[in-house]
Amino acid sequence: MWTLDRIDTLKSLWSAGRSAAIIACELGVTRNAVIGKVHRLQEAGEFDTFPRPPGPPVVRLPSGPARKAPAARPPKPPAEPRTKPAKPRRATLLRQMGMDVVPATPAQARPEQLAAERSTAWTRAEVRAPGERPCTLIELTHDRCRWPLGDPAAESFRYCGGARAHKSYCAHHGALAYQPRR
DNA sequence: CCCTGATTCGC
DNA sequence: GCGAATCAGG
Numbered sequence A: 001m002w003t004l005d006r007i008d009t010l011k012s013l014w015s016a017g018r019s020a021a022i023i024a025c026e027l028g029v030t031r032n033a034v035i036g037k038v039h040r041l042q043e044a045g046e047f048d049t050f051p052r053p054p055g056p057p058v059v060r061l062p063s064g065p066a067r068k069a070p071a072a073r074p075p076k077p078p079a080e081p082r083t084k085p086a087k088p089r090r091a092t093l094l095r096q097m098g099m100d101v102v103p104a105t106p107a108q109a110r111p112e113q114l115a116a117e118r119s120t121a122w123t124r125a126e127v128r129a130p131g132e133r134p135c136t137l138i139e140l141t142h143d144r145c146r147w148p149l150g151d152p153a154a155e156s157f158r159y160c161g162g163a164r165a166h167k168s169y170c171a172h173h174g175a176l177a178y179q180p181r182r
Numbered sequence B: 001c002c003c004t005g006a007t008t009c010g011c
Numbered sequence C: 001g002c003g004a005a006t007c008a009g010g
Helices: A004-015 A020-027 A031-043 A090-096 A111-118 A171-177
Strands: none
Touching: A004 A020, A004 A031, A020 A031
């Protein structure tokens, strides 16, 4: 069911450049459900202030070197006919959500990956806002600021959680998010 | 084959 | 309104 909270989460994650598959995993629905809802919100004019920013997604997958192919494989037995279409594997979706994407030590991080992370909007959220009460997605209710803090792929990722004042944000972050045309 | 969003249309 | 199935593409 698309509650107000879930719609806000959808808008927040979609606007942050997260893919439909990732948002779907977060909300416990399918990718089609997410895409369909986004389209309906746009149709209803509800997404005017939540455009998907142009450019590549905020969280990028490493395009990494190809895995080594196994030397030889025994011939596969003919597959059983499927009764149901295959669902996307959860492991794949989790991998997409950023798990295992960042190497254990910074020294092992590939330069292009670090560059991609530096260029994301998330690194702008270093400044502490007044009234900030960092919270997880689960704790993020409708009346709390949805400004993202830190790397969404990291365990430490939080939302601002301050009192909602302007659109989806507290007064401080609302002023950052919505600036008058200069 | 991995993935992406877009569209249609029965429910 | 919802979202599975399908489509079109990287």
